[in-house]
Amino acid sequence: MSAKPLDDVKVVTKDKEYTGILMPNDDDNVIVVKQISGYNIGIDKKNIKDITVLNKTKPTISKNQKKHVHDKKKPTIVVLHTGGTIASKIDYASGGVTAKFGVEDLISMVPEIEKIANIETELVANMMSEDMSFVEHQKIAKAVAKYTKNNIKGIIIGHGTDTLGYTAASLSFMLENINIPVLVVGSQRSSDRGSTDAIQNLLCAAKFISKTDFVGVATCLHLTSSDDKCSIISGTKVRKLHTSRRDAFKAVNDTPIATVDYQSGKIEYQKEYNKKLDDNNEENKFKLMNKMDDDVAIMKMYPSISSKTFEYFTKNFKAIIIEGTGLGHGPTNLGENNLKNYEILKKYIKKGGIVAMTSQCVFGRVHEAVYTNLRRLRDIGVIYCEDMLTETAYIKMSWLLGNFKEDQVKELMVTNLRGEINNRILPSEFLEN
Numbered sequence: 192m193s194a195k196p197l198d199d200v201k202v203v204t205k206d207k208e209y210t211g212i213l214m215p216n217d218d219d220n221v222i223v224v225k226q227i228s229g230y231n232i233g234i235d236k237k238n239i240k241d242i243t244v245l246n247k248t249k250p251t252i253s254k255n256q257k258k259h260v261h262d263k264k265k266p267t268i269v270v271l272h273t274g275g276t277i278a279s280k281i282d283y284a285s286g287g288v289t290a291k292f293g294v295e296d297l298i299s300m301v302p303e304i305e306k307i308a309n310i311e312t313e314l315v316a317n318m319m320s321e322d323m324s325f326v327e328h329q330k331i332a333k334a335v336a337k338y339t340k341n342n343i344k345g346i347i348i349g350h351g352t353d354t355l356g357y358t359a360a361s362l363s364f365m366l367e368n369i370n371i372p373v374l375v376v377g378s379q380r381s382s383d384r385g386s387t388d389a390i391q392n393l394l395c396a397a398k399f400i401s402k403t404d405f406v407g408v409a410t411c412l413h414l415t416s417s418d419d420k421c422s423i424i425s426g427t428k429v430r431k432l433h434t435s436r437r438d439a440f441k442a443v444n445d446t447p448i449a450t451v452d453y454q455s456g457k458i459e460y461q462k463e464y465n466k467k468l469d470d471n472n473e474e475n476k477f478k479l480m481n482k483m484d485d486d487v488a489i490m491k492m493y494p495s496i497s498s499k500t501f502e503y504f505t506k507n508f509k510a511i512i513i514e515g516t517g518l519g520h521g522p523t524n525l526g527e528n529n530l531k532n533y534e535i536l537k538k539y540i541k542k543g544g545i546v547a548m549t550s551q552c553v554f555g556r557v558h559e560a561v562y563t564n565l566r567r568l569r570d571i572g573v574i575y576c577e578d579m580l581t582e583t584a585y586i587k588m589s590w591l592l593g594n595f596k597e598d599q600v601k602e603l604m605v606t607n608l609r610g611e612i613n614n615r616i617l618p619s620e621f622l623e624n
Contacts (some may be wrong), residue, residue, distance in 0.1 A: 220238060222239070361483070363407070379437050427583045428443055515549065549580070587608075
């Protein structure tokens with residue numbers, strides 16, 4: 192097909208003709224045309240008889256776009272792009288959302304960042320975060336590992352917000368002894384909107400990296416709905432708690448590592464954190480451990496859940512994360528169906544299946560011994576995951592199965608490796624507003 196995205200085209204199908212703008216599209220089997228009415232239509236390529244280009248689009252280059260010049264006096268920060276709203280800007284000619292990934296593109300969007308650091312960029316993926324898989328997590332981890340060999344101050348990863356917490360958790364486990372700050376940054380609103388949070392989040396991340404001695408994986412996003420501060424949160428303790436608010440991300444069962452003032456750049460640390468290690472010591476050497484086993488599933492408990500559901504999960508997955516009710520309960524006690532659920536789990540675990548328990552309650556921890564029903568599950572081998580988020584438990588289980596022998600997994604699942612388990616939860620570590 193000679194037509195390219197944003198060309199004006201006429202598409203002739205077996206039944207009809209369509210005229211409009213050819214839109215960018217990742218589906219190889221379909222083309223998308225924005226019609227004069229403003230509505231997009233997807234057309235199956237099998238039904239297309241001819242495509243005629245009516246007008247070729249001409250690339251536009253901003254006259255104000257300057258070439259980035261390296262300054263030896265400034266630290267260097269690498270920005271890895273994966274797609275998502277943070278890299279998106281509406282093209283009002285087409286009505287579509289486009290993404291720019293070059294150094295000059297980033298600086299034209301956020302010119303203040305050039306005053307903070309030298310910027311390097313790389314496109315690792317270009318997708319909305321709901322389409323992310325372990326394959327993309329592995330690509331990001333490899334890119335991070337590559338840049339750790341250079342003399343850089345830190346890395347910013349631009350990411351869609353919907354599954355940002357999963358990626359942050361994955362990288363936390365994959366990047367063993369990472370000796371620089373790696374911040375996963377997203378935005379709820381694209382950079383062309385007056386209410387965008389992209390610029391503040393990027394600048395606060397850059398300011399934090401340029402000044403901090405923190406090392407490890409964390410996120411940097413709005414602390415409040417106002418443009419005042421960003422919160423730096425551990426990659427294993429962060430969750431998106433609102434669909435659209437700019438302050439959607441909160442620390443769960445934890446305190447943020449720090450806050451960064453948007454205007455002044457002042458950093459206020461909230462807790463103890465990991466600092467740069469002596470990497471001449473062999474134990475502190477960075478290791479890329481990015482193998483993942485995707486034979487893991489999350490099963491949510493709810494009233495009247497069928498034994499068919501238990502049978503499906505136990506027959507098809509090597510390990511299951513049960514998101515139980517309250518302290519870690521499941522319908523496994525009273526009633527014929529529920530007792531059958533219990534027997535299915537018991538048989539599954541006896542044959543080598545692994546079951547780990549988290550809670551549907553966002554805050555707090557599961558406990559294996561408070562009630563008899565909890566102890567019954569513990570006694571057949573269900574692992575209680577303390578105060579871990581369900582998402583983090585899922586990622587950790589997949590990572591453990593990918594990198595360790597199965598007889599090590601159960602012990603490591605309840606061992607704090609990356610700050611995913613806190614022995615004590617303070618009252619201040621509960622969402623209060």
